[in-house]
Amino acid sequence: MENFVPTHLQEIIYSSSDKKVRKQIALLESTGKIKKIAPRIFTSNFIDTDEVIIKRNIFSILGNLYPGALLSHRSAIEFKPTATGQIFVTYTYTKKIELPGITIRFMEGIGAIEGDNSFSGELFVSQQERAFLENLQPSRKSGPESKTISIAELENKLEKIVQVKGEEGLNQIRDSAKVIADKLRMQSEFEKLNKLISALLSTQPSKILSSPRAIARAFGNPYDQSRIDLFEILFLELKQREFKNAIDRNTTNTAFQNFAFFEAYFSNYIEGTRFEVIEAKNIIETDTPMFNRDEDSHDILGTYKLVSN
Incomplete structure (x- = not known):
């Protein structure tokens, strides 16, 4: 292969103040084993674009070239560049550095404190509580250019x-x-x-x-958005299919109520909400939670009301 690269070469190679290392890098570059893609950054990857390589290795780059830097603000929550390629970092100075496909926004501020996490090399990341505080700071920009999430x-x-x-x-x-x-x-x-x-x-x-x-x-009515998304996918999938009509064998109200009872009883039973049958029957007939098991009682009662409607 024309661009064969020895397996010992890493995808990203950094320049160094060490003369021996600089000489090795110069030799590799002159012989076509590596190429320079940004200041102080070389790669042995001749297949992917510079933008893809930089994005894939951005945290390693920060940890190697900017020791002590702190991934902060929205980047400490999202752990990826914004839609416009912005990465936000707290450092010893304020500066914007352009790399292929990525803009590093350095902001002067206090570095890592106790509780902030070591992330990649000498790169740290704001702990969750710090990141929340950082994202409540004023931002002059909006959208993907903003240092904060909404x-x-x-x-x-x-x-x-x-x-x-x-x-x-x-x-x-x-x-x-x-x-x-x-x-x-x-x-x-x-x-x-x-x-x-x-x-x-x-x-x-x-x-x-x-x-x-x-x-x-x-307002006391929380919901799980991920479950709603799953149910929407299920709904759309079911609407795309044709099903054979199944005869409803619950032809009387009593049969339907019995069916609903056992559906509510066993669907909760297999998930660990277990009652004696007589206990579950009493909860449903009286519409009253069992003493000391209020939450479990509402689980079975709520399921029954749903499937018996």
Whole structure:
């Protein structure tokens, strides 16, 4: 193959102040084994475009060429360039650096603190609470040029935490963010975060929320967007198919109610919500949750009401 590259060569090779390394790089370049694709950056990949190579290795590039840099703001949440190729990094100075397909936006600020994570080489990434605070800073630009995600996107992130970790999980985020805000002098950003969390947990008015998911949770009607998306896919797939008519054997109200009862009973049973049959029957007949098992009772009762309608 014309552009054969020895297997020991990495895809990305960095220039060095070491004379021996510089000499080796010069030899590899002169013999066509590597090529320069950006200042201080060479590649052994002659197949992919420079843009693809840079994008694939951007975190390694940051960790090698800018030691101590902190992937921050929206980049600490999205872990990828924006639609216009922007990556946001907190560093020792403010500067914009253009690479093929990527624009690195360096912002002068405080580097990694306790809790921030080592990511790639000497690149760090803002811990979640710090990233939330950073994304509540003012931004002169909008859309993919902005260093912050939208408020609605941030609200969705917070709502997802409640969904997965409960109110305790979100309160832990708030407590940690307060400590970090004091270290980074970001008290005003913490106040914004505190108001969003309070609204999500319904301890303050929800008028400040803008995300439909966040508003729904604040009003006590949370929903799982990923499940809605799955059901929409299922609905569309079912609408594209033809099915043989199945005869409904539940020809009386009693038969239909019995069918609904056992559907509700066993669909919850296989997921771990288990009652004696007589207990489940009593819950449904009286429309009353069982003492000390309120949540489980509502699971079976809710399923019954759905399938018996």
